[in-house]
Amino acid sequence: MSRITKLRTIRLPERPNLIWVEIETEDGLTGLGEAFRGAQAVEAVLHEQVAPWLLGRDARRIEQVSRHLLTPYVGFGASGAETRAAAAVDIALWDLAGQRHGIPLHEALGGASRDAIRAYNTCAGYDYNSRGAQRVIGAGDALAGPYDDQVAFNRDAGVLAESLLSEGYCAMKIWPFDPFAAATQGQSIGLEELKKGLEPFEKVRKAVGGRIEIMCEMHSMWSAPAAERICQALEPFGIYWAEDPIGKMDDIKALAELRRRTRVPICASETLGGKRAFRDLLAAEATDIVMLDLSWCGGLTEARKIAALAEAHAKPLAPHDCTGPVALWAGLHLALHAPTAIFQEVVRAAISTWYRDLVTDLPTLHQGMIAAPDAPGLGTRLAPGLKERPGTITREAAAS
Template sequence: MTSRITSIEGFVLSCELPQRVGNARVMFDKRTALLVRVTTSDGAEGWGETWAFPDAAGAIIRSRFGPALIGADVTTPVASIASLLQMAPQDRRGLHHMAASALDIALWDACGRVAGKPIHNLLGGARRDTVPAYASGPLLREGDPYADLDRVIGDCLAQGFKAFKLRIGIDRRSDEAALRRARELTGPDAMLMADMNEAGTVKEALALVQAVGDLDLCWLEEPVQHDNFPAYKRMAEILPVPLAGGESLYGLAAFRDVIAQGGLEIVQPDLALCGGLSEARKIAALAEAFGIPTVPHVWGAGINYLASLQFTATLPPQRVGRFHYPLHEVDVGYNPLRSSIVDLDLDASGCLKIPDGPGLGMEIEPSRFEKFIVERWTVA
């Protein structure tokens, strides 16, 4: 008997932060996300997420994508999502991919629960049962950007992290000082990365990596705007540190364009933005053909976190210099939207266990995030 979609529910989540934090481009005082729940004719459920523009993505699902999915076979996520994206030819790299991402993850989750298998099994099988995690943080504090650096890195070391990514992009001297302090705290063997969040220029990126050449950075992430592909090509030719990026790229075509011209050495699709698991698997295959590792960007609430773990389980082992991939990103800032859904399970070696239950690997309990729901809607 075919398992067909009977309803799609949306849950907009929001939580206030203790203080304004952010990155070199933007500060914020709350976190938001859109979760969707797909229910099928045989009672199976699947959960998905997008986080960048919850209201806009929700509007697309409610008005266009949701009605088109009602009655669809939940066990054919690739075909279903492809048909949705064909409905939006004028928006090949934006909000429609975000909306599709949430639905795609939900369909894969439901498909796995119907089959009684984890998503990584449906994607071809896991290559690993644990994955090294890296601590992504701290977020920059308004007025005193690096005030939390020592405390956060100290906490992460105590938890067992062996890899760390700093947000930078304030100015060269401040950034250099922060990176040197981070290396002092983590020691010479830890993996250390830097993320400029698109706040710099080619000249600024070059000046920074030359200044910290002795720190052995794994990568420099998004030093300039994500869609400035000519700049990435130029930087890849002159920077002695690998370039990483892709969290703000949507769909296979965008990754094709930057990879084909040699602009990135590590690609970072965000499953909650790029088109979900269906699109991410194609992006990873493209990157592998060019010898480029895929290291997913992970932000938002707990559904994206779980989907990314399932996806990362299937990625091939690769190496850039002395550093081995894939890794799993753990946002170490205050984030009850994630912790209300999934608990951090880091082992002594700094690795996360890949959940092996059906679908996303574990049961989702809405009661845990009920207090963060600020809007609900249903398509049926």
């Protein structure tokens, strides 16, 4: 038995969306997990609901813990606070399993399907999505640094594409239609706005031709007719996928109909939680690419079941990360293991700056590829001194 003796949560005031979970066991090991968005709500679930049940249990029984935490009386079947809390615990338990056996998580999951995975760059800036609200980019915004890619794709996406190619990236993701959604609450998009949104795609193709893939992030902002108009306008640019085009992505019927009405491949969805949502998505033939977030869908245990569903439907898999470094590590291990995985998402602005302030190690990225790590477990720990930083909120629960 590997008895769980302590559950600890850590939050930093400068990263209010993030929460980390450390689980300690009687054999002296500490597993690390992470959740993102609504960190205070996740903290409450962890301490008021999870810890009283979890403490004292065997950390080796990952499947049993996952099934229990993902089926509360209410709060299941989505990516709400209960699921995000369960995901953080699950990632920490898998980290413990890898450490216990001295193997990386992709090996603990059953072995790698590849030695490395392609990375694509989500063209966000340094603080995108990390300090509460998403950053709104204006026409005259100054670059905060060489990787302020959200400003860059709004200025000249062609120049940005050349920069990414020089570092070996083979794909980039942008979201130039987002600013136009608010005017109609996403119900429609006018011709002038449509033309403005297409400009970055035109600039990329003019600058580098087909040497880089382009994904269009749509952030679940649009009605089905508006999404259809955008997707059909994108068809001449040969984009790799349109991601989360309608709001919300659990409207499987509307999504399946959209997929039938456009030649642009549909990618769905980081916002969904649990295998049942993905089962329904795939059964309805509503997506071409399966995207999931390890800290939102329920953790590695649930994610590998979703990956198996994707494989059974002959669909490629692309783990999401625009949230935190631990979720990136977890997604990478799944991407290395899952047979149909094609990409691991990264944000070069994050991995080159603030991710490095939070953890001891980050994945090795070279010429657009991320190599399989060989360190036991996830391969990273929280940075030394992080818990002692001013304003850090740490809570602990211990077994009696």
